[in-house]
Amino acid sequence: xxxxxxxxxxxxxxxxxSQPDREPVQIAEVAKQENISQKFLESILLTLRRNGFLGSKxxxxxxxxxxxxxxxxxxxxxxxxxxGPIAMVPCVSLNFYExxxxxxxxxxxxxxxxxxxxxxxxxxxYRNTTLQDLIA
Numbered sequence: 001x002x003x004x005x006x007x008x009x010x011x012x013x014x015x016x017x018s019q020p021d022r023e024p025v026q027i028a029e030v031a032k033q034e035n036i037s038q039k040f041l042e043s044i045l046l047t048l049r050r051n052g053f054l055g056s057k058x059x060x061x062x063x064x065x066x067x068x069x070x071x072x073x074x075x076x077x078x079x080x081x082x083x084g085p086i087a088m089v090p091c092v093s094l095n096f097y098e099x100x101x102x103x104x105x106x107x108x109x110x111x112x113x114x115x116x117x118x119x120x121x122x123x124x125x126y127r128n129t130t131l132q133d134l135i136a
Contacts, residue, residue: 006082008036009044013053013078014134017070024056024063044082051081070132079126086126087119094119 011034019025027045031038045064048054055067066073079086080095090098091106092115099106106112 003083004040005044006079008034008041009048009082010078010134011036012041012045012064013048013066013073013131016054016064016066017073017131017135019065022065024061024065026063030064047081051077053078053081066131070135071130073131075126075129075131076123078131086122087115089115092116092119094123 012030015030015034016025027038027042031041045054049056054064056064085093085096087093090096091100091112103109
């Protein structure tokens with residue numbers, strides 16, 4: 001199940017991407033428009049800023065804004081930053097692989113075979129979807 005952090009992060013990104021001229025938007029405005037707790041949103045936006053999706057400006061007229069074009073932001077990147085590994089089990093993860101303690105042979109493991117298909121299907125969607133696709 002998608003975490004609230006990821007859900008709210010996607011909502012905030014699409015809101016910011018929809019702003020004319022990508023002017024900075026205050027956290028309070030994003031929180032109000034997207035019905036997100038401001039305190040929780042602060043943490044999410046900080047994560048997105050630290051990972052190169054957003055910029056921020058302090059003072060009057062300040063807030064958060066996109067620093068990349070929406071068509072350059074793939075959902076694979078967003079999902080990995082907000083949600084963590086895309087794979088549901090570590091033995092099929094591309095970036096966070098770990099052998100399962102309870103599995104003697106991944107080659108014959110039925111769970112591994114199923115989760116590879118799930119991972120690949122998710123990656124197909126995330127790789128072929130950008131932030132621009134979400135706001136179009």
